[in-house]
Every structure is written in C-alpha cells, then in structure tokens.
Amino acid sequence: MANQPTNTLQLGHEYVASDEDVIIQEMVNEMQVQMERMYADKKMLRQIHTKMHGCVKAKFIIEPNLSDDLKVGVFKAAKNYHCWVRFSNSQTNPQPDKKKDIRGIAIKLMNVSGEKILNDKKNEQTHDFLLMSSETFFSKNIKEFRQTLKSSTAKNKAQLLFYFLNPKHWGVFKRLLGSLVKCDNPLNIPYWSTQPYRFGKPDKAVKYFLKPSADNTIINESLTDPYYLRFNLGQTLHNHAAKFDFFVQFQTDASLMPIEDPTVPWDSEFIKLATLEIPAQEFDSNAQMAFGENLSFNSWHALPEHRPLGSFNRARKRVYEAMSKFRHEVNGIPDVEPKDHSDFLTGTHIPELRTITHSVPTKHVNCIKSQVLVNCSKKIAFEFISSNEELPNWLKKVGMIHSALNAEVIEGPYNKVGAKRRVFFDGGHSVLEELMSYNPYANYSYKISEFTNVLKKFSTHAYGELWFDTVDDKTRITWDYTFTHKNMFYGWVLKILLPIVFKKFMQSSLENAKNYIENGD
Incomplete structure (x- = not known):
C-alpha cells in the first residue's frame, strides 16, 4: 500500500538553496582545472565515468498495455526505440576493474519527437537516461558534495586524505564506501537513477531502476585482467543477447522520499515501463570505441515531461554542458547527436543456440x-x-x-x-x-x-x-x-x-x- 503524505512538503517540488549557483560555478571551475592538468597535450577524457567498457546498440521497448497515467513522454505509446548504451566506471582516474567502483550505464534513445529541455539540443531527436550501480548517493546536497569534490580534484592528493580524516566527514566517507561495488560483468548488476525526475505533471516524481533479466546468459573470461569488464561484456554479447527491465518508483511521501536528498532510498512500488534489449553483437572495434568515447550524455537532454529534479540534477545541467563543451573543444571534435536509421541494428544478430557448460574447477x-x-x-x-x-x-x-x-x-x-x-x-x-x-x-x-x-x-x-x-x-x-x-x-x-x-x-x-x-x- 502506498505511503500517505506525512507533512506539508509538496510532492515533486524542488527546494533551491540561495547559494546554489555559486557552488555549481565553483564545481565547474575546479573540474576544468583538473582536466587541463591531467590531459595536457593529450586527448581529454570525461571527468566522471571516464573508463568505458563498451558502447552498444540496443532497443528500448515500451510496455504495450500501460495504464493511461503511465503513458507519459517517451512512454506515451507502445513503440520500440533504437538506442545507444554506454557502460562505464565512475572514477576520474581509471583503475583496474577488480577495484570497487561506481558503475554506470547511459542510454540514448533515438527518434524521440518533441522539443527537449537543453537549448542547444532542443530540436535533436534523442533522449538520455543516466543510471548507476548505487541506489543512493553519498552526499546529501551539492554543498556537502562540493567539499568532497574540491579535495578530490586538488593537485595535492593528500587533501582528500585530510578531508576524510575530519570526523565531520566520516558520514560521507561511510556512504561513499557503501556506494562502491565489485562487478563481474556490466550486464549482471542493477542500476538506479539515484536522482529523481518529473513524470508528466509537476506533482509527479519518479526514480528509475534497471534490473538485469534472470534469463541472461553471462560469460566471464576473467576477473583479474585490468579491463575484464570490457572483455566479459564482449564475450557475453558475441553470441548472446541481454535484457534489462526498466522500472519507475513514484514519490508518495515528500518527506520520506525527498527530492533534495539522494542519500535516502525510496521504498515505493517498482512499476515496469519498458525493456532494454541488447542484441548479440561485436562492439569493440576502434571506430565504435572512439564513437562511444566522443558521445555526450546529459540527464537534461530529455523531454520536459521527464525534467530532472533536485540539486544534483540542477548541478548536472551546467556541469555536464560545460565539461562536454570543454572536452570536445580541446579535442577538436564536434559534439554531434547520433541519428536513427532503418538499418541501425545492422551488425547485430540472432544468437546461435549453443549448449554452454563451464565447470572448470577453481579449488585445489x-x-x-x-x-x-x-x-x-x-x-x-x-x-x-x-x-x-x-x-x-x-x-x-x-x-x-x-x-x-x-x-x-x-x-x-x-x-x-x-x-x-x-x-x-x-x-x-x-x-x-x-x-x-x-x-x-x-x-x-x-x-x-x-x-x-x-x-x-x-x-x-x-x-x-x-x-x-x-x-x-x-x-x-x-x-x-x-x-x-x-x-x-x-x-x-x-x-x-x-x-x-x-x-x-x-x-x-x-x-x-x-x-x-x-x-x-
């Protein structure tokens, strides 16, 4: 049974701090300085979700019998969207895959009609979803996060150590450690939006959840190679498809499910709206890997019905826009949205049915x-x-x-x-x-x-x-x-x-x- 509202806070309503604009601009400045220092005289990578495992072709299939109240935005009609899906690790300084990290998935739907929120891309026919492997975030608000960011982007690495030695920051440190996960294959873990989004009407807010199908066949070559997530993804998709169920959770209590504090998990019902289907394919050519590296994702590249909510999403808008523009200008590469076409799925294939057994012993x-x-x-x-x-x-x-x-x-x-x-x-x-x-x-x-x-x-x-x-x-x-x-x-x-x-x-x-x-x- 849905929770009943317990206070006077409004469902779907944002509460903006007076110093938010200043904090966001400081974050942008610090990230740019860090990137200039890290990538002097070489190709600049992303500031976050830097290490890509692969960028693959997929279909985003809307459920055929949604109730009228769920037919909103991209879910308005039962249709199949072609999409690009990028898998990544979060760390700015890429590390071996065996280390715990926040894992990410970014989905770019194509052939999405309607004006989008971002001014410079409002007429593009694409729509982005961003999710990660942690249900909650480790900072309560961007003011708290800004202190962590300042320490982590500093030239002197000791600043981050000193920051977390302060007892005032132990709560952030504990939540940060809790958000880092081990992963054997990007197709084998769930992903959450962590941040909330509007769902049509101003008083409707949701979070997104992506759950891997229990029927997926997962093939893991290694758990020790520094890039094993890329290779395990490639081994799995070579002759096997993978599916995820896409759910939303509605905000049913403005206090127990806050918009502005992503450290709090929501406990409302999961409602399935779509299936993400990744067909069997090869994605690891130099050309496709470069395409994935150059592609931009932004939670604000979306229809107004799915407007991002909360301070972190408001920060994302300016940070992602600024950092993407900065990265593409430094690299001399145009920031271009991909176009859908009838033969988009060329190169994917229906998997051959093979009997897979894999009982190599691991002990003694x-x-x-x-x-x-x-x-x-x-x-x-x-x-x-x-x-x-x-x-x-x-x-x-x-x-x-x-x-x-x-x-x-x-x-x-x-x-x-x-x-x-x-x-x-x-x-x-x-x-x-x-x-x-x-x-x-x-x-x-x-x-x-x-x-x-x-x-x-x-x-x-x-x-x-x-x-x-x-x-x-x-x-x-x-x-x-x-x-x-x-x-x-x-x-x-x-x-x-x-x-x-x-x-x-x-x-x-x-x-x-x-x-x-x-x-x-």
Whole structure:
C-alpha cells in the first residue's frame, strides 16, 4: 500500500538553496582545472565515468498495455526505440576493474519527437537516461558534495586524505564506501537513477531502476585482467543477447522520499515501463570505441515531461554542458547527436543456440595463462586454433613437451559440446580432449584426460580454455590451463613445474600460431 503524505512538503517540488549557483560555478571551475592538468597535450577524457567498457546498440521497448497515467513522454505509446548504451566506471582516474567502483550505464534513445529541455539540443531527436550501480548517493546536497569534490580534484592528493580524516566527514566517507561495488560483468548488476525526475505533471516524481533479466546468459573470461569488464561484456554479447527491465518508483511521501536528498532510498512500488534489449553483437572495434568515447550524455537532454529534479540534477545541467563543451573543444571534435536509421541494428544478430557448460574447477588446482596479439579477425584466429588439421603447425616441441602430430576425432564433429578427439604427439604420447563449451568465434573450452606423458604422475585431469577478444582491431588470444593434482605434494610440484615448463610451451605455441596466421609459415 502506498505511503500517505506525512507533512506539508509538496510532492515533486524542488527546494533551491540561495547559494546554489555559486557552488555549481565553483564545481565547474575546479573540474576544468583538473582536466587541463591531467590531459595536457593529450586527448581529454570525461571527468566522471571516464573508463568505458563498451558502447552498444540496443532497443528500448515500451510496455504495450500501460495504464493511461503511465503513458507519459517517451512512454506515451507502445513503440520500440533504437538506442545507444554506454557502460562505464565512475572514477576520474581509471583503475583496474577488480577495484570497487561506481558503475554506470547511459542510454540514448533515438527518434524521440518533441522539443527537449537543453537549448542547444532542443530540436535533436534523442533522449538520455543516466543510471548507476548505487541506489543512493553519498552526499546529501551539492554543498556537502562540493567539499568532497574540491579535495578530490586538488593537485595535492593528500587533501582528500585530510578531508576524510575530519570526523565531520566520516558520514560521507561511510556512504561513499557503501556506494562502491565489485562487478563481474556490466550486464549482471542493477542500476538506479539515484536522482529523481518529473513524470508528466509537476506533482509527479519518479526514480528509475534497471534490473538485469534472470534469463541472461553471462560469460566471464576473467576477473583479474585490468579491463575484464570490457572483455566479459564482449564475450557475453558475441553470441548472446541481454535484457534489462526498466522500472519507475513514484514519490508518495515528500518527506520520506525527498527530492533534495539522494542519500535516502525510496521504498515505493517498482512499476515496469519498458525493456532494454541488447542484441548479440561485436562492439569493440576502434571506430565504435572512439564513437562511444566522443558521445555526450546529459540527464537534461530529455523531454520536459521527464525534467530532472533536485540539486544534483540542477548541478548536472551546467556541469555536464560545460565539461562536454570543454572536452570536445580541446579535442577538436564536434559534439554531434547520433541519428536513427532503418538499418541501425545492422551488425547485430540472432544468437546461435549453443549448449554452454563451464565447470572448470577453481579449488585445489594449478592455473597458468598465456596471451598473444594477432593481426587478424577473431574468426580466422578461432578457426585456426580449433582446427584438427592445423595443430601440428603451432603445437611444436618445447623442452620436455613434444610436438603435436595429428588429432583423431572420436566423437564429433569437433564443434559440439561433448565431442572428443585424441591428440597424438611425437615420442608416442597422447591425450584425450572433450569439448565442454563451444562459442564461435569467441571462446571454447575442453577437458583433458588420459595423459601418457610425465604429467600423468601428478594430475588426472586438466582443462583448457581459449578466449578470442578484439584489441586495437586485432585479436587477442588467451590460453588458460587448469590442472588438478593428485595430492598436496604433487600440487606443490606442479606449482613449480608448470610456470617453468608448460607455460613456456603455451607461450611458444601461441607465438607459432601468430607467426603462421600472419606470415603463413
């Protein structure tokens, strides 16, 4: 049951502090000084949500049977909007993805008719939604936030430490730590608007919420690579679509659900208005990554029916406009809104239905990894590495590890989960490989048993995983090996032996593959 109003504050009403304009201008000035210092003589990135994981094509599908009171603005009619979706980390100084951070998602709908709020973009046919991985914000108002910003943008990094050593700021520090989250994949976490928005009438305010579908298939290549969120996003979307449900929460009590204090969560009902559907696609070309970096998002680039509310949104209007203009001018790149077109979804595809199993053990095992960057497409790299016929061209003798002679398919073809092949090496050795997953041209994995070489003394099973990612318009091949061990003693032996012997074999093999693919020998 909806909460009943408990005070005289008005629903949907803003309460503007007298010194707000001065504070916002100070924030703009400090951010610009920081950006000039950080990006002197090089391309300027965003001040916040700097590290992008990907900018992908999607559809924003309005629910077909909304009640009349929900048919407002972009939700007025049951239609599908094409849109761009940008995933990011919040930190101004980009850090490895394994560190806790505020994660962001920005959605830019296209073909949205009607005049928008921003004067210089009022006739554009786009509309932005901005959400982040924290339900609430860590500062109560922009006056409190301005002190944190002043310390964090200062040239002397010690100022931020001194700021949080002050007991008066421990509440902000505690809330800040609570807003930072770990993330294995941008498609696998919920996002909130955190800030409120008008919903049609002046006394109607909502917050937005984006929840990932429980039916999404998530594929994670790594949780250690500094850019693993980009690679896990790419691995997932290569042959799988992803969906999010888009909800609103209405303000039902002006005191318990304040407009001006985003540290307070709202507890009203979640009402679904749309589905964000991200089709399977490849997004990590240099051209598309650059497009995403140059794209601008602003919560005020919206229809008046969805006007942003609250002091942080009022600050966003001026800060985002000023910083976007500053960034684009410094970089010499025009700030252009994308246009919709009938073939917008070209390059996306209906996923192939594949049986995905992924049960590589993680406890009581020894793991090693090798990588190589090859100047070719993922398709060429994948087909070469997975080919039975090509094995002798890249699995060559290194130390005590012998060369591959040929492979005999026992159960096949060797592109289906459960397929088996026996790989023969010189010296009379062989292993049995069974496909555990097969996701062309992104990844596959296999289980190894029936060793006949020296490894049979230490291990009964091993697991190989091969990952293919686009980096700088080339293909990065990552080869992961996981070995079980018969007992603790043999585990220590493998811990010493594998990095010295087997990793050298793996790296040499990948270099052989690179040389053969690029040069034909």
